[in-house]
Structures are given as structure tokens and as C-alpha cells.
Amino acid sequence: MSAPVQELFDCRVAFADELSALAREDERIVAVCNDSVGSSNLVKFQQEFPDRLINVGIAEQDMVGVGAGLALSGYVPFVCGASPFLTGRALEQIKADVAYSRSPVVLCGMSPGMAYGELGPTHHSIEDLSWLRAIAGLDVVVPADPAETRSAVRWAANAARPVFLRVGRFKVPAVTGDRDFTFGAASRLRDGSDVTVVATGTMVSRALEAAEEAAAEGVSVRVLNMSTIAPLDEDAIREAMRDTRAIVTAEEATTTGGLGAAVAAVVVTERTPVPMRMLGVHREFAPTGNTAFLLEHFGLTAGDIRQAAIGLARADV
Amino acid sequence: MLVADPRTAAAWRSFRQEFADAGPERRREMLRERANQSRTADLHMIGRAGLGHVGGDMSVLDILTTLFFSVLRIDPEKPDWADRDRFVLSKGHTAGALYATLAATGFFATAELDTFAGPLSPLNGHPNRVKVPGVETNTGPLGHGLPISVGMAVAGRLSASSRHVYVVLGDGELQEGSNWEAAMTAGHRRLSNLTAVVDRNRLQQGARTEETNTLDPLDDKFRAFGWDVLEVDGHDHLALHEAFTAPRGERPTCVIANTTKGRGVSFMEDRVEWHHKVPSAEQIVAAEAELAR
Numbered sequence: 001m002s003a004p005v006q007e008l009f010d011c012r013v014a015f016a017d018e019l020s021a022l023a024r025e026d027e028r029i030v031a032v033c034n035d036s037v038g039s040s041n042l043v044k045f046q047q048e049f050p051d052r053l054i055n056v057g058i059a060e061q062d063m064v065g066v067g068a069g070l071a072l073s074g075y076v077p078f079v080c081g082a083s084p085f086l087t088g089r090a091l092e093q094i095k096a097d098v099a100y101s102r103s104p105v106v107l108c109g110m111s112p113g114m115a116y117g118e119l120g121p122t123h124h125s126i127e128d129l130s131w132l133r134a135i136a137g138l139d140v141v142v143p144a145d146p147a148e149t150r151s152a153v154r155w156a157a158n159a160a161r162p163v164f165l166r167v168g169r170f171k172v173p174a175v176t177g178d179r180d181f182t183f184g185a186a187s188r189l190r191d192g193s194d195v196t197v198v199a200t201g202t203m204v205s206r207a208l209e210a211a212e213e214a215a216a217e218g219v220s221v222r223v224l225n226m227s228t229i230a231p232l233d234e235d236a237i238r239e240a241m242r243d244t245r246a247i248v249t250a251e252e253a254t255t256t257g258g259l260g261a262a263v264a265a266v267v268v269t270e271r272t273p274v275p276m277r278m279l280g281v282h283r284e285f286a287p288t289g290n291t292a293f294l295l296e297h298f299g300l301t302a303g304d305i306r307q308a309a310i311g312l313a314r315a316d317v
Numbered sequence: 318m319l320v321a322d323p324r325t326a327a328a329w330r331s332f333r334q335e336f337a338d339a340g341p342e343r344r345r346e347m348l349r350e351r352a353n354q355s356r357t358a359d360l361h362m363i364g365r366a367g368l369g370h371v372g373g374d375m376s377v378l379d380i381l382t383t384l385f386f387s388v389l390r391i392d393p394e395k396p397d398w399a400d401r402d403r404f405v406l407s408k409g410h411t412a413g414a415l416y417a418t419l420a421a422t423g424f425f426a427t428a429e430l431d432t433f434a435g436p437l438s439p440l441n442g443h444p445n446r447v448k449v450p451g452v453e454t455n456t457g458p459l460g461h462g463l464p465i466s467v468g469m470a471v472a473g474r475l476s477a478s479s480r481h482v483y484v485v486l487g488d489g490e491l492q493e494g495s496n497w498e499a500a501m502t503a504g505h506r507r508l509s510n511l512t513a514v515v516d517r518n519r520l521q522q523g524a525r526t527e528e529t530n531t532l533d534p535l536d537d538k539f540r541a542f543g544w545d546v547l548e549v550d551g552h553d554h555l556a557l558h559e560a561f562t563a564p565r566g567e568r569p570t571c572v573i574a575n576t577t578k579g580r581g582v583s584f585m586e587d588r589v590e591w592h593h594k595v596p597s598a599e600q601i602v603a604a605e606a607e608l609a610r
């Protein structure tokens with residue numbers, strides 16, 4: 001089974017293009033970063049708007065605090081840093097200075113998940129969804145491809161509230177077509193009647209591939225792109241419970257508190273829960289390996305998703 | 318967990334003995350040659366793996382070599398020896414330099430370096446103490462090593478041990494506030510059993526440190542936090558040796574080691590893009606030739 005050759009994209013490119021376009025239209029837009037002009041793809045932004053790029057150096061706590069101060073003074077700061085350091089190092093600033101203070105900062109977690117592959121668990125950001133979903137008043141958004149990234153950046157610039165945007169580096173195919181990002185709403189990329197796969201970020205294209213393969217084996221799979229993790233589109237989950245017999249979640253993150261946990265919280269509080277499988281990383285630090293290797297290691301390939309879906313469809317429950 | 322390589326450990330021991338008996342010129346030559354061998358090993362690791370932080374590796378290797386080959390009281394065959402000196406590489410992105418040094422010391426077989434960053438290798442892109450003997454703590458996120466070293470120095474005091482704690486920090490890394498919290502604690506507690514070495518190459522990931530967020534006057538900053546400060550040429554092995562071993566006073570010591578990022582490879586020296594660019598096969602050949610001189 002060889003997949004057709006697809007063009008693949010690093011979402012940081014779309015992110016930076018859109019941010020520059022917005023900055024041309026809106027003088028309030030500024031970027032704040034931590035010695036990450038290159039890794040956040042802000043080189044062009046810096047050339048075009050040298051005064052509006054605030055590089056605080058290697059100081060993530062300062063970076064988020066500075067972002068909050070700018071937001072509280074009428075600017076629209078996009079605070080950009082590698083996701084592990086932005087979320088891990090500055091978690092309290094995110095909680096107190098951004099979410100609790102309702103400072104309209106757009107936190108941009110670059111190269112999340114296991115995008116940093118061989119650089120290891122210190123550089124992986126798989127805990128971010130769990131950590132951030134626990135914080136009240138913080139929207140958590142995970143675009144699946146470049147088009148959705150653009151659309152989400154534009155939405156975030158005007159959201160006027162605390163937002164976390166997870167901006168992927170691991171290359172993905174275009175999957176969302178001409179659908180715009182709709183905050184808080186799952187988008188049904190494929191319909192099906194046996195099992196629903198709820199996927200986010202890098203897992204969306206893999207879920208679509210899995211659905212295609214499952215169809216060949218007589219299993220009909222619905223695929224939801226859950227690009228808003230918090231607040232969760234609970235209606236879409238209830239619909240999936242009504243229309244299909246089981247749910248698989250797939251995320252490049254720990255399953256302890258991210259997408260899978262969010263979906264499960266809806267499923268188990270309904271009168272008649274459906275069986276579920278949660279694909280992700282189960283409280284484990286990754287071994288050494290590149291991103292593709294690690295996704296395979298943790299059972300996050302299209303084949304793994306297909307297997308989980310078929311397994312649930314065929315289980316007599 | 319990797320295990321010691323007794324043959325290399327024996328060779329390391331004779332090196333230390335020869336160094337102890339040698340005069341200054343011979344000492345300088347021994348360390349220079351040893352450091353350049355590690356530079357070459359590191360370049361090959363990075364070439365094979367297709368990733369690494371070559372600029373910072375070349376910058377720090379004279380510091381690491383001087384420590385492991387002439388200063389640290391350690392035993393590669395007893396990595397858990399309680400009274401060993403502690404060495405922490407806070408700038409964990411230069412793991413390649415550390416691995417090359419640890420292998421040359423005999424903590425594990427040199428052949429392991431071939432697996433650097435490969436699938437399931439113990440030699441991850443950032444050092445992992447759970448898998449690699451000689452690594453005292455896992456680093457990678459900047460700004461962690463100094464607080465941990467302060468803890469180790471406090472522990473040394475509590476257990477009345479004569480062991481010394483050495484920690485190597487990047488200069489860009491010093492922009493992290495955690496360093497200054499730890500610097501304050503070390504100064505307050507007069508931890509004279511602690512030496513922080515700053516790899517002062519004046520470059521960080523994307524630009525010069527002073528163009529990003531000014532660190533100077535760095536010596537005054539550390540002094541103001543209660544430290545003794547020594548400033549040396551970070552590629553002068555004898556000056557480093559002297560700074561690392563000079564009798565300590567009542568305060569922790571900061572050695573500001575003025576270095577050149579990419580040191581030893583002319584086309585990499587002081588160029589910001591070599592922070593983590595990967596040299597081509599031809600560039601590695603050229604670099605190796607320069608280092609063999």
C-alpha cells in the first residue's frame with residue numbers, strides 16, 4: 001500500500017506570511033520572541049517591521065510577561081517561541097498574566113509535538129495541550145494545515161482574548177480545502193457511519209488516510225478535525241456518539257489531558273457512552289529518534305489509526 | 318545505560334599522569350591535540366546524524382577538554398563515586414562536544430559516538446543521565462544547570478566533602494532569569510566549592526548577544542551577586558587550567574572564558590549561522606585538515 005505523493009507543508013511559513021499581512025493592515029500587531037527569529041520564521045517580519053519585533057533573548061518568562069504588558073497597553077502581541085519552552089517555562093505567566101488577567105495575548109507555540117525529534121523530550125512539546133487545557137479562559141487552537149493556520153492567525157488577531165496557537169513544523173499535506181477555521185467548531189472532513197476519528201494537528205491527514213484504508217475493508221469512518229481543543233465542540237462529540245458506534249482520538253501529545261481526555265470527558269458523562277480508543281503518548285518520555293520514527297514508535301501512523309477504528313467497529317459491544 | 322571502556326579509561330589515566338609530570342609547553346600541546354581530536358570526532362558525529370550544534374561545540378571543547386583531562390577528580394570506571402567532582406553542561410545543546418569528551422575519557426566506548434542521535438541511541442541530541450554515564454543531569458532547556466549545581470554544591474557542604482562542582486553556561490543562556498536566582502543563592506551561601514564557567518562567545522542562536530539583550534558588564538554582574546570573577550582566554554588551555562584550579566576564596570567563582578564560536582574551523586568562526594548548521598562532507602574534510610595542523 002503506497003500512498004500517492006502529496007505536497008507537504010511546514011505551517012510556520014503560512015503563519016509568518018499571514019502575520020506579516022496582518023501587520024501591514026493593523027499597526028497594533030507586534031511579535032515578541034526569545035532568540036527565535038529564525039525558528040519562529042520571523043526573519044521577513046523583522047525586515048519589514050524592525051521596531052515591531054521585540055526579541056527579549058533567551059528568556060521565556062520575560063517574553064510572556066512583556067507580551068501581557070503590550071496587550072494591556074492596546075497592542076496585539078503574537079508571542080512566539082518553541083512550544084516546549086513557551087509553555088513549560090512560562091506556564092505561570094500564561095496562567096496569571098495572560099489567562100487570569102484576560103490579557104489578549106496570542107501565544108504561538110512553534111514546532112510542537114515531537115517536531116524536534118532527535119533533540120529529545122526536553123524539546124518535545126507533548127504536554128502543552130494537557131497543561132493549557134487546564135487553564136481557565138485560555139483558548140487552545142491547533143490548526144491542521146497551512147490554510148487553516150492562516151485562517152486561525154487571522155481569527156486570533158481579532159479574537160481580543162487569550163489564545164494559544166500551536167504552529168506545526170512537521171510537514172503535513174493540505175487537508176482543510178477552502179474551509180475557514182471556525183473557532184470552537186469541529187470540522188467534518190469525511191463522513192462515516194461506523195466509527196468517528198477525532199484528530200488534531202498532524203494527526204488529521206493521517207486520520208483521513210486511515211478512513212480511506214478502512215473503507216476498503218468495509219468500515220465507514222467519520223473524520224473530525226478538532227482544531228479547537230478548548231473550548232471543545234461537545235455537540236460534535238454527541239453527534240458522533242449518535243451517528244457512529246465508537247470514537248478514536250488521535251493527537252501528537254500526551255493523552256493525560258489533551259484532546260483524548262477532553263473528548264472522553266464528554267463521552268463518559270452521556271447517558272450511553274460509546275467505546276473509545278485514545279491514540280497519543282501515554283506518560284512516557286520519547287527515546288531518541290526523528291519525528292517520523294517517534295510517531296511510529298508511539299502508534300501514531302495512519303495504519304495505527306485504521307487498526308484502532310477497525311478494531312472498535314468489529315468489537316461486539 | 319552505557320558502560321565504561323576500560324582501555325580508554327586506562328589511556329586517560331596515563332594522560333592525566335603525563336600531564337601532571339609535564340612542563341607548560343608539553344601540557345599545552347597535550348590538551349590542544351586532545352581537544353582537536355574531540356573536535357574532529359564531533360564533526361563526524363554531526364555529519365553522520367545530520368544535526369547538532371557545531372558552533373557551540375567547537376567553542377566549548379577547550380573548556381571541556383581542560384576539565385576532563387586535567388582538572389576533574391573523576392573515575393570513568395566509577396561514575397557513581399560519591400566524592401567525584403561534579404560536572405554539569407548547562408548549555409546542553411552542545412551534547413556532541415560532551416559525548417566526544419566523555420568517550421575520550423573512557424565513560425563509554427568511542428564506537429558509540431557513531432549512534433549519535435540515531436534511533437533509540439542513548440546519545441540523544443541533548444544529554445540524558447539515565448542513559449549516559451558521566452552526565453550528571455539532563456539539560457537542553459537553557460537556564461537549568463546553575464540552580465542544579467548550586468544544589469550539588471550545597472550537598473557537598475552538607476556532607477563535608479571536598480568535591481568541587483563545575484558548570485558550563487552559554488552566554489546567551491545567561492539571559493534566563495533562573496541563572497540570576499541561582500547566582501544570588503550561591504553568593505549568599507558563599508559556595509566556594511562552585512565554579513561557573515561562561516562560554517563567552519558573544520553569539521547566541523540568532524544574533525550577537527549584545528545586539529539581542531546586553532550581558533556586559535558580565536564580570537560586574539557576577540561580582541555584584543557575591544562571586545569572585547576570573548576572565549581568561551577560553552582557548553588557552555593553561556589559562557583555563559589555572560583558573561579552574563587556583564585556590565578558592567570565600568565565594569563562588571565565575572570564570573568568564575572568552576571564546577570564539579566555531580573555534581578551529583576558519584569558515585565557522587564567529588559566524589552566527591553555524592549555531593546549528595550541518596557541515597557537508599567536503600566541509601568536514603576541510604575542517605579536519607585545519608584541525609590536524
Ligand SMILES: Cc1ncc(C[n+]2csc(CCOP(=O)(O)OP(=O)(O)O)c2C)c(N)n1
Pocket residue numbers: 034035058059060085089370372373374376408410457458459460486487488489490491516518520521522578592
Ligand atoms: C529555555 C530555552 N529556550 C530556547 C532554547 C533554544 N536554544 C538552543 S541553543 C540557543 C542559543 C544558546 O546560545 P548560548 O547560550 O550563547 O550558547 P552557544 O553560543 O554556546 O551555543 C537557544 C536559544 C533552549 N534550548 N532552551
Ligand SMILES: [Mg+2]
Pocket residue numbers: 487488489516517518519520521
Ligand atoms: Mg554563546
